[in-house]
Amino acid sequence: MQIIFLSPGWTILSIFVLWPLLQYTAALLCHKFPDALYTERTFLFRTFSFEKEGQLYVKVFRVNRWKHLLPDGSIKRGKERYEKKHLSDFSEEGLQKFLLESRRAELTHWLALPFFWVFGFFAPPMIVFYMLVYAILVNLPCILVQRYNRPRVKRLLERKRRKKG
Structure with a gap:
């Protein structure tokens, strides 16, 4: 329900400023x-049979x-940054x-x-509908990629552990 009435220009500017801030x-x-939240025991991060x-x-x-084609959206910089785009460390750790x-990225989206x-x-309500469409178009692909990658990496980790043990 619209309670603040801005000119079209200010509305557009507000949208362009607010979306990145909200993301x-x-x-x-x-x-x-805490990292403990991001376990596969957490319902959201399980791989389902379907x-x-x-x-x-x-x-x-x-x-x-x-x-x-998706960007790596890590918010950290320098040595703390973790690149998810290309897996470079194949150790167990x-x-x-x-x-x-991957779980953190999925929850973020x-x-x-x-x-x-x-x-x-x-x-106006029509703009809110467009914002819903935008939110889905921007975030759903990232969620899908995380859900696609995790089982593959888990299999790789399990193979590594079997070889080791």
């Missing part, structure tokens, strides 16, 4: 949560064809870190989805 807020929040170990995302969404950061409603305070 960044979701990312900061997810970095503040996902067929990530194959659903290949067959239905063809994730393997476009995932390289490196694979565990990838799984942790889930938390960013509902922010579209904020625009209802100062934008």
